[in-house]
Amino acid sequence: MRAVILHDGKLSVGDVPLPEPGRGQIRLKVTRTGICGSDLHVRLDAEPSADVAAEVGYPDFIRSSHHVVMGHEFTGTVDAYGPGCRRRWKPGQAVVSLPLIKHGDDVHMTGMSSHAPGGYAEYLLVSEAATMPVPNGLDPDLAALTEPLAVAYHAVRRGDVAKDDTAVVIGCGPIGLAVILMLKAAGVRRVVAGDFSGPRRDLARTCGADVVVDPAVQSPWDVLGDDRRLVTEATALYGAGIDAMDALQRIPGVPWWTVMRAGQRFGAGPRGAAVFECVGVPGVIEDIVTHAPFRSRIVVVGVCMQPDTFRPTMASNKEVDLRFSFCYDPAEFRDTLHMVARRRIDPRPLITGVVGLDGVADAFDQLAKADSHAKILVNPHAKP
CATH class of the missing domain: 3.90.180.10 (Medium-chain alcohol dehydrogenases, catalytic domain)
Structure with missing residues (x-):
């Protein structure tokens, strides 16, 4: 043969x-x-x-x-x-x-x-x-x-993305486009995508990205400003905690810390973006850690073949989660096949x-x- x-x-x-x-x-x-x-x-x-x-x-x-x-x-x-x-x-x-x-x-x-x-x-x-x-x-x-889409499906699941989250996809090559498709299939309402290539930006729009930017003209992080849940400065994060304490202390007979803990269990308080690194070249992780909102979940999907560095102190100060995604499990592979067959994604x-x-x-x-x-x-x- x-x-x-x-x-x-x-x-x-x-x-x-x-x-x-x-x-x-x-x-x-x-x-x-x-x-x-x-x-x-x-x-x-x-x-x-x-x-x-x-x-x-x-x-x-x-x-x-x-x-x-x-x-x-x-x-x-x-x-x-x-x-x-x-x-x-x-x-x-x-x-x-x-x-x-x-x-x-x-x-x-x-x-x-x-x-x-x-x-x-x-x-x-x-x-x-x-x-x-x-x-x-x-x-x-x-x-x-099925196989490359299953990689994207697994990555989206690694990101713990809720429908009302803001998702950011950095890089709109095949895997970035597949991640966009899977985010929209999961019902995520706002997906921001960035790529230097015009044709790939067009494909990102076709795949369902709600906002598409050329990083040479506009930073994808600049378009997140209208989401008030996203915290981009340390003073805003600390100030939100003090303001919450002040408001809760005005409720008679209820320990403020009990109410705060209950609210956190139901998702109250600052929540970062779900960011997907789909480029795989040195320096991208550091750039995302530096510019992503506080408490973001950063899922590294792109495969960087060279040693890379980022500043752990920046990641610690912003309490970001850095997660790496590689493959999928058999059930995710099967689910992906049937999502395509049922036209949940195109x-x-x-x-x-x-x-x-x-x-x-x-x-x-x-x-x-x-x-x-x-x-x-x-x-x-x-x-x-």
Whole structure:
């Protein structure tokens, strides 16, 4: 079969053996695979990610010297079963799968290891236990977006965002746009988004952002001033506490601290914004910590491949929560698939191109230098 092979930073199309499913595995005929930003990073500099993966217990992550078929955002149809499978679906059934596969007791990251070739190929293997049927009629272009949308869904859940919160999305690349879609699906009434790219700002509006700014012209933090719940100065925070004490002490027979604690349990008092860092370059976390309102929840979704710094004393003074988000759990993956199928979200604006295997290398180059693309999909069976 044909596949796109990465070796030493170069992508080439070649013939590789048709994979044979092992115990508990299904062979899929790939219909669509998305090109992920992490694929772009790993192509050019795999070693930092491989080093971190080894430190956290996965020593088989892709390195530049390996020959790897990437692609972890995929959908396909059931083609063949290996031994020990429950054979839950008929051949031809459209499915998606978590990009993880078991070989015996070992678990490997599909598309990120030479032990688990991914979706830039005509066929790939998945674990039956990690596979889910695609609801009838769902376009494979949309089913292939399940994985990146699940990343955004998990990030939004990490942010503990309420409907009346103000959410701020910094960076409107594919993951930032996906976060906007998930925030609006959660009913968040006010989403502020910022990006230097005009085309990406347009996509942010299409995805539902209520306020979109060009940081070169206006700071996204400047548009938060009309939300009186957001505290941006220490004196305002301390003053609010004194004013609350003064008002509560005027209520006869009721301890002011009891009323204050009860109000806090129901969300009274200053509450920060929910901020999503979707850029992944050094300096962005420090900028957000410096400018975000007091008591904000900052969710780091962008993957910064270099060491970075921020001022802990600034974060402490403002009592911000700094949270990091990486993946998702199986239930979130399944929920995301069904949100798309039920049209709770419409991710079509994310799709800005579809290429065959022969167009993958050029698509990588376009995504690396252009700001007009969001998500390019691969159709492995498209004619050259």
